[in-house]
Amino acid sequence: MIDKRAALLSSALELFSIRGYENTPTSLISKNAGVATGTLFHHFSSKEELINQLYLDCKLKMMQQIENSIKAAKSTDDKIKAVWEAMIRWALENEERFLFIMQNKRNSYIKEETRQQVKTQSDELKAFILEIDNLNTLRNLPPDLIAEISSSMIDGAISYFRRNPEQYADSKIREAAYQVFKNAFMK
Amino acid sequence: MIDKRAALLSSALELFSIRGYENTPTSLISKNAGVATGTLFHHFSSKEELINQLYLDCKLKMMQQIENSIKAAKSTDDKIKAVWEAMIRWALENEERFLFIMQNKRNSYIKEETRQQVKTQSDELKAFILEIDNLNTLRNLPPDLIAEISSSMIDGAISYFRRNPEQYADSKIREAAYQVFKNAFMK
Amino acid sequence: MIDKRAALLSSALELFSIRGYENTPTSLISKNAGVATGTLFHHFSSKEELINQLYLDCKLKMMQQIENSIKAAKSTDDKIKAVWEAMIRWALENEERFLFIMQNKRNSYIKEETRQQVKTQSDELKAFILEIDNLNTLRNLPPDLIAEISSSMIDGAISYFRRNPEQYADSKIREAAYQVFKNAFMK
Amino acid sequence: MIDKRAALLSSALELFSIRGYENTPTSLISKNAGVATGTLFHHFSSKEELINQLYLDCKLKMMQQIENSIKAAKSTDDKIKAVWEAMIRWALENEERFLFIMQNKRNSYIKEETRQQVKTQSDELKAFILEIDNLNTLRNLPPDLIAEISSSMIDGAISYFRRNPEQYADSKIREAAYQVFKNAFMK
DNA sequence: TATGAATGAGACTTCATTCAT
DNA sequence: GATGAATGAAGTCTCATTCAT
Numbered sequence: 001m002i003d004k005r006a007a008l009l010s011s012a013l014e015l016f017s018i019r020g021y022e023n024t025p026t027s028l029i030s031k032n033a034g035v036a037t038g039t040l041f042h043h044f045s046s047k048e049e050l051i052n053q054l055y056l057d058c059k060l061k062m063m064q065q066i067e068n069s070i071k072a073a074k075s076t077d078d079k080i081k082a083v084w085e086a087m088i089r090w091a092l093e094n095e096e097r098f099l100f101i102m103q104n105k106r107n108s109y110i111k112e113e114t115r116q117q118v119k120t121q122s123d124e125l126k127a128f129i130l131e132i133d134n135l136n137t138l139r140n141l142p143p144d145l146i147a148e149i150s151s152s153m154i155d156g157a158i159s160y161f162r163r164n165p166e167q168y169a170d171s172k173i174r175e176a177a178y179q180v181f182k183n184a185f186m187k
Numbered sequence: 188m189i190d191k192r193a194a195l196l197s198s199a200l201e202l203f204s205i206r207g208y209e210n211t212p213t214s215l216i217s218k219n220a221g222v223a224t225g226t227l228f229h230h231f232s233s234k235e236e237l238i239n240q241l242y243l244d245c246k247l248k249m250m251q252q253i254e255n256s257i258k259a260a261k262s263t264d265d266k267i268k269a270v271w272e273a274m275i276r277w278a279l280e281n282e283e284r285f286l287f288i289m290q291n292k293r294n295s296y297i298k299e300e301t302r303q304q305v306k307t308q309s310d311e312l313k314a315f316i317l318e319i320d321n322l323n324t325l326r327n328l329p330p331d332l333i334a335e336i337s338s339s340m341i342d343g344a345i346s347y348f349r350r351n352p353e354q355y356a357d358s359k360i361r362e363a364a365y366q367v368f369k370n371a372f373m374k
Numbered sequence: 375m376i377d378k379r380a381a382l383l384s385s386a387l388e389l390f391s392i393r394g395y396e397n398t399p400t401s402l403i404s405k406n407a408g409v410a411t412g413t414l415f416h417h418f419s420s421k422e423e424l425i426n427q428l429y430l431d432c433k434l435k436m437m438q439q440i441e442n443s444i445k446a447a448k449s450t451d452d453k454i455k456a457v458w459e460a461m462i463r464w465a466l467e468n469e470e471r472f473l474f475i476m477q478n479k480r481n482s483y484i485k486e487e488t489r490q491q492v493k494t495q496s497d498e499l500k501a502f503i504l505e506i507d508n509l510n511t512l513r514n515l516p517p518d519l520i521a522e523i524s525s526s527m528i529d530g531a532i533s534y535f536r537r538n539p540e541q542y543a544d545s546k547i548r549e550a551a552y553q554v555f556k557n558a559f560m561k
Numbered sequence: 562m563i564d565k566r567a568a569l570l571s572s573a574l575e576l577f578s579i580r581g582y583e584n585t586p587t588s589l590i591s592k593n594a595g596v597a598t599g600t601l602f603h604h605f606s607s608k609e610e611l612i613n614q615l616y617l618d619c620k621l622k623m624m625q626q627i628e629n630s631i632k633a634a635k636s637t638d639d640k641i642k643a644v645w646e647a648m649i650r651w652a653l654e655n656e657e658r659f660l661f662i663m664q665n666k667r668n669s670y671i672k673e674e675t676r677q678q679v680k681t682q683s684d685e686l687k688a689f690i691l692e693i694d695n696l697n698t699l700r701n702l703p704p705d706l707i708a709e710i711s712s713s714m715i716d717g718a719i720s721y722f723r724r725n726p727e728q729y730a731d732s733k734i735r736e737a738a739y740q741v742f743k744n745a746f747m748k
Numbered sequence: 749t750a751t752g753a754a755t756g757a758g759a760c761t762t763c764a765t766t767c768a769t
Numbered sequence: 770g771a772t773g774a775a776t777g778a779a780g781t782c783t784c785a786t787t788c789a790t
Contacts, residue, residue: 153342184371526717558745
């Protein structure tokens with residue numbers, strides 16, 4: 001059944017996000033999912049494939065939310081803000097998934113192929129990135145540098161709001177945080 | 188001899204930074220250090236203590252460089268720039284140590300006690316942080332938020348310059364990167 | 375299969391009784407049982423649990439034989455003799471189990487919980503002990519003292535007959551040994 | 562110095578009696594004795610020799626006390642009672658030594674040679690044993706059987722009085738215990 | 749004699765994966 | 770597809786003993 005596969009992914013997500021990949025035996029994933037140890041290997045050829053599938057799963061879910069937020073926006077500025085908000089909101093609403101993605105940003109268990117699969121999913125997102133990159137080129141800023149720094153700033157903000165969730169509810173602080181983000185790249 | 192302890196720390200740093208903590212057997216650390224397997228446990232009571240000692244070692248070395256850069260500066264602005272530069276330079280010049288620190292920022296193998304030991308080391312640095320925090324409070328920005336975001340921005344810049352070392356040599360790009368950093372917090 | 379668990383217990387008994395607990399590696403127990411090293415830990419969570427299970431196993435087997443011998447007896451005197459004979463016979467017929475029990479009488483690897491489990495097994499035996507204790511109380515002898523000494527005397531007799539098995543076959547000597555035992559407590 | 566050798570023996574006795582031989586690292590013995598790890602191996606060629614020396618030491622001390630008690634007695638009966646009392650008293654007054662001897666009664670680390678050394682020490686004791694053995698032969702009881710049972714009875718009594726030291730102080734109970742011992746062999 | 753850093757064989761245990769049912 | 774007992778390579782750590790100082 002497809003149920004068991006989903007149960008395994010969900011169980012793995014929960015455990016990986018708390019204990020990390022290497023500290024989570026497949027036997028525990030199975031038990032936590034309520035299936036037998038052998039079942040995991042019917043659905044995933046190895047533990048490594050499981051983590052790759054899970055990574056794909058989480059990343060795609062995140063990107064979908066961001067994509068949706070872009071669609072609703074019109075100007076570039078609106079899009080930027082929409083993405084900023086969407087990412088933070090998603091991270092706060094999908095704590096386990098976000099933690100798991102963060103842990104595996106540079107993890108070598110995630111295959112290059114998996115990372116590529118993520119990148120080629122959303123045309124909408126690719127267009128937006130291109131738009132921003134062109135803008136930065138015009139401004140004489142290396143697009144990759146700005147991409148790296150923006151992404152880091154968002155991670156920083158998320159990290160802060162995860163520790164202080166009540167402040168995310170305060171629209172003044174949220175706005176101040178966004179201004180800091182925006183100021184970085186605007187005159 | 189103190190040599191063997193140092194050799195073990197150095198060997199562990201090299202291997203952890205490439206392969207990660209859990210993927211590095213203690214037997215490999217010993218072999219790579221040119222000592223017997225038992226020697227590791229003569230100097231460190233466990234693998235976990237080894238990583239903690241190494242973390243302490245790396246962090247202290249980094250902080251010393253930052254501390255020195257602050258001493259040479261006068262105004263707050265000078266200090267901010269000095270820290271920004273010092274951190275990036277140190278990361279580029281101490282690739283393994285930096286990678287190792289990044290890997291272990293949220294890693295639970297590093298004990299809270301070890302993190303505390305780091306924090307209580309430099310009065311100079313504590314004074315600087317206080318200075319910045321006060322400034323941010325005046326500007327009505329939560330100091331912790333700014334701390335988190337600044338730190339993330341620096342990590343982003345480092346990540347970029349590690350991938351594009353030739354650009355760090357270009358003072359124009361370096362300056363542009365710094366402006367992005369500074370703009371974030373200044374009107 | 376239950377076979378492998380039994381094979382492990384049997385292998386452990388054989389080795390422990392000859393070499394002692396600490397001098398018997400788990401790898402040897404597995405090899406001797408004809409199973410893989412991991413199998414031991416599939417059935418017993420640790421070497422310590424193995425020894426506890428084995429102790430339980432041996433003690434229960436011994437108690438069952440004693441229990442049976444009591445059932446067949448009528449008077450208190452008959453019961454005492456029956457127990458005396460049953461214990462000696464069991465020890466001679468179950469050399470490894472007896473040796474193992476002796477080795478672990480005061481061994482701290484056997485958990486208090488395990489010892490309790492043994493004590494709460496046989497109502498028949500508890501009744502007999504109570505009967506004897508009451509008798510000794512009437513005679514003004516501390517029941518625990520008599521229990522300790524009787525038990526020691528039986529151990530002594532067993533020890534002797536293990537070294538001189540041909541004498542156990544001689545009913546005169548057996549009877550003399552029993553008289554020594556009985557005289558101790560009777561006027 | 563002879564001090565260090567004595568300190569090592571005393572440290573080993575303390576630790577062995579609590580933790581057992583195999584559970585006591587030589588490093589702990591040394592530390593507990595206040596000497597370096599290497600020092601142990603200057604005085605004893607191996608851990609095994611240490612335990613043998615200690616065994617010899619304890620046994621001889623015990624035998625000396627028993628020997629003295631025999632000397633003071635006249636009749637055979639007096640001697641028997643003297644030995645019974647001396648052994649129990651010694652065990653209660655030399656708890657660690659007694660425990661250590663009990664633990665090692667059948668321990669294979671004690672070499673046969675060491676056991677022989679003990680036996681050939683006291684002429685007084687050998688004469689007493691011969692005296693008893695002859696007596697038992699006359700009574701048609703196998704001397705070794707009686708020896709084994711007597712010795713076990715004394716161990717049982719000691720075990721009881723160690724758990725209930727206040728009862729040893731009560732001369733009535735002490736006397737009752739002795740009567741039980743004596744009755745076993747006398748008409 | 750005394751020291752204690754160093755050694756390395758070997759102990760217990762874990763865990764991804766297989767396969768007969 | 771599902772099960773879970775079984776596997777055995779590999780991991781961390783212990784400890785009796787040595788030897789240069």
